[in-house]
Amino acid sequence: MSANEPVSHLSEAELRVMTADLDGIHHDLTMPALKASLAEWTEDIHAQGDAGRDGDAAQRLLFDRRRFLTRAAGTAGGVASVALLAACTSSSSSSSAPASASATASATGSAAAAAGGEGQALSGDLQAVAMAASLENSGVATYMAGIKAATAGKLGTVPPAVVTFAQTAMAQHEDHQKAWNAVLTAAGKQPVTAVDPVLQPTINAAFAKVTTVTGLAELALVVENTAGETYQNALSVIKSPAGIKTAASIQPVEFQHAAILYFVLGKYPVPNAFTSVNLARPVSDYHT
Amino acid sequence: MEIDETALNGLIEQSRDTHADALRAAQEPLADMVDLGRQTRAGSGPDPDENRAFAGENRRRLASVAKRAGGLLAATGLIGAIADYIGSPAFAASGTDVQVLQTASSIEVLAVSTYKTALGLPYIGGSSANPVVKAFATTTMGQHADHLAAFQAATKSLGGTEQTKPDPAFVPVVNTAVASITKASPSAGALMVIALALELENIAAETYVNNMSLLSNANAKKVTASIMGVEAQHVSTLLAVQALLKGGDAADITLPPPVAKLPAAAGSVGFPNAFYPTTNAAPASQGAM
Numbered sequence: 001m002s003a004n005e006p007v008s009h010l011s012e013a014e015l016r017v018m019t020a021d022l023d024g025i026h027h028d029l030t031m032p033a034l035k036a037s038l039a040e041w042t043e044d045i046h047a048q049g050d051a052g053r054d055g056d057a058a059q060r061l062l063f064d065r066r067r068f069l070t071r072a073a074g075t076a077g078g079v080a081s082v083a084l085l086a087a088c089t090s091s092s093s094s095s096s097a098p099a100s101a102s103a104t105a106s107a108t109g110s111a112a113a114a115a116g117g118e119g120q121a122l123s124g125d126l127q128a129v130a131m132a133a134s135l136e137n138s139g140v141a142t143y144m145a146g147i148k149a150a151t152a153g154k155l156g157t158v159p160p161a162v163v164t165f166a167q168t169a170m171a172q173h174e175d176h177q178k179a180w181n182a183v184l185t186a187a188g189k190q191p192v193t194a195v196d197p198v199l200q201p202t203i204n205a206a207f208a209k210v211t212t213v214t215g216l217a218e219l220a221l222v223v224e225n226t227a228g229e230t231y232q233n234a235l236s237v238i239k240s241p242a243g244i245k246t247a248a249s250i251q252p253v254e255f256q257h258a259a260i261l262y263f264v265l266g267k268y269p270v271p272n273a274f275t276s277v278n279l280a281r282p283v284s285d286y287h288t
Numbered sequence: 289m290e291i292d293e294t295a296l297n298g299l300i301e302q303s304r305d306t307h308a309d310a311l312r313a314a315q316e317p318l319a320d321m322v323d324l325g326r327q328t329r330a331g332s333g334p335d336p337d338e339n340r341a342f343a344g345e346n347r348r349r350l351a352s353v354a355k356r357a358g359g360l361l362a363a364t365g366l367i368g369a370i371a372d373y374i375g376s377p378a379f380a381a382s383g384t385d386v387q388v389l390q391t392a393s394s395i396e397v398l399a400v401s402t403y404k405t406a407l408g409l410p411y412i413g414g415s416s417a418n419p420v421v422k423a424f425a426t427t428t429m430g431q432h433a434d435h436l437a438a439f440q441a442a443t444k445s446l447g448g449t450e451q452t453k454p455d456p457a458f459v460p461v462v463n464t465a466v467a468s469i470t471k472a473s474p475s476a477g478a479l480m481v482i483a484l485a486l487e488l489e490n491i492a493a494e495t496y497v498n499n500m501s502l503l504s505n506a507n508a509k510k511v512t513a514s515i516m517g518v519e520a521q522h523v524s525t526l527l528a529v530q531a532l533l534k535g536g537d538a539a540d541i542t543l544p545p546p547v548a549k550l551p552a553a554a555g556s557v558g559f560p561n562a563f564y565p566t567t568n569a570a571p572a573s574q575g576a577m
Binding site: 160161162166168169245246247249250254257260263268269273274276 | 423427428430431434435438493497498500501506509510513514515516517518519520521522523524525528543544545547548550551552553554555556558559561562563564565566
């Protein structure tokens with residue numbers, strides 16, 4: 001990967017000390033709390049049992065595709081966002097193509113409906129968890145493809161700070177995916193390693209047109225806002241308090257990724273006083 | 289790197305427009321939500337038929353307001369959310385929820401007053417201020433005022449009294465910090481202001497993340513969820529600015545930033561945790577009345 005030599009007065013060592021301190025806090029305080037929430041959530045899901053199935057109809061209504069598309073079309077969330085959603089609508093009927101997150105964003109797959117944890121008979125909180133895991137896999141796949149393209153010199157000169165951003169954001173999406181999959185496996189289900197089967201083809205199409213770091217950042221921004229808004233919506237759907245804690249701890253992080261991307265793109269980093277749910281993905285993205 | 293003042297001013301203006309549109313659009317439905325809460329408190333609760341009529345009327349009103357504003361309103365997220373809240377069952381009063389919302393309001397009151405104080409410093413809001421820092425402080429103060437209005441409206445809708453005073457537990461901390469800041473040099477003072485703002489923003493974000501599992505009212509949850517990510521974005525921006533100031537790179541605080549010049553580690557300084565912590569969350573009743 002090509003990169004400019006940093007000339008800032010702020011030394012790499014100084015910044016690494018700052019980030020190491022913050023990383024220490026993350027591992028000392030955040031992870032134990034998360035593990036406790038996940039364990040509690042697993043118990044809640046076991047307790048939900050068949051009761052979770054009873055709530056399916058109401059939950060699906062909350063995620064009604066027509067409603068969220070109508071809203072998205074009326075927003076100023078950006079042409080790219082609307083185009084992404086519109087493309088998802090058209091692809092939703094034809095796509096049955098979960099791709100492995102490890103296979104990069106260029107992969108779409110074609111037939112294996114049950115591959116990568118897709119196609120399980122999940123309901124209630126577990127279906128929301130599975131959808132979230134596949135969405136995180138799409139996030140990982142997008143960054144992985146971006147890093148691969150940069151390494152191959154396809155995006156021109158890539159600043160080192162952008163490389164770090166992509167690597168760190170990808171690692172955090174991997175952490176999120178692991179958290180969701182921990183809930184699934186604790187409930188006796190398969191982990192979801194497939195990407196979001198509805199969203200991914202559209203990401204792939206957009207990625208195919210990316211030729212610069214700016215273009216990659218624009219695409220990543222849409223992915224991050226989609227993730228943040230999906231979790232915001234999920235907070236109204238997930239029943240278990242422990243599940244709500246988990247989703248609530250992830251939503252702000254996705255919006256933080258978005259803030260830095262806005263900044264890098266020369267846009268104001270906190271564009272709205274309230275975040276919306278216009279781009280939220282429906283639980284039906286996970287195909288049961 | 290040269291600061292593109294024209295572009296920056298354009299962005300600030302755009303942000304102001306969106307902010308103003310959001311406020312205009314929010315006022316009417318929020319006022320009606322308050323009326324609904326008043327009805328609930330006065331008698332045996334709103335009549336179901338009246339409630340349906342109320343919901344229909346407000347949907348029409350929201351659509352009309354949104355049309356006038358040319359679609360910018362939806363970008364705030366507030367309008368779509370409010371339209372949903374109106375269509376849902378009326379706010380169900382809950383003592384705990386009111387306390388949680390009052391505490392949230394008290395944090396926002398403190399945030400607004402702190403940014404206002406900071407903007408009175410010449411190196412934050414005056415002629416010697418970095419334009420990006422000044423724009424951030426100004427815009428963020430406005431966003432916290434929006435959050436305060438939303439939390440107060442939600443409190444009243446649940447039958448509670450709106451909190452207008454700052455969180456008593458944090459006031460001494462802010463006062464002590466402000467006293468030190470006023471005695472400091474501009475360079476040291478700027479770092480102290482950023483540190484104080486970071487502390488308040490993190491408290492706000494962590495409190496709201498924590499509140500998500502405490503709140504029982506669906507609409508109160510939606511309001512809180514739409515705000516906590518914004519506080520986290522304030523944190524990210526402040527962390528980035530703080531890193532540049534600590535490194536003596538104040539000139540690099542520009543929009544867009546000189547990305548190519550920045551060291552690699554700058555790319556991750558704005559989002560240190562994969563999962564947002566809640567260790568500094570304010571207790572739910574700390575700012576309650």
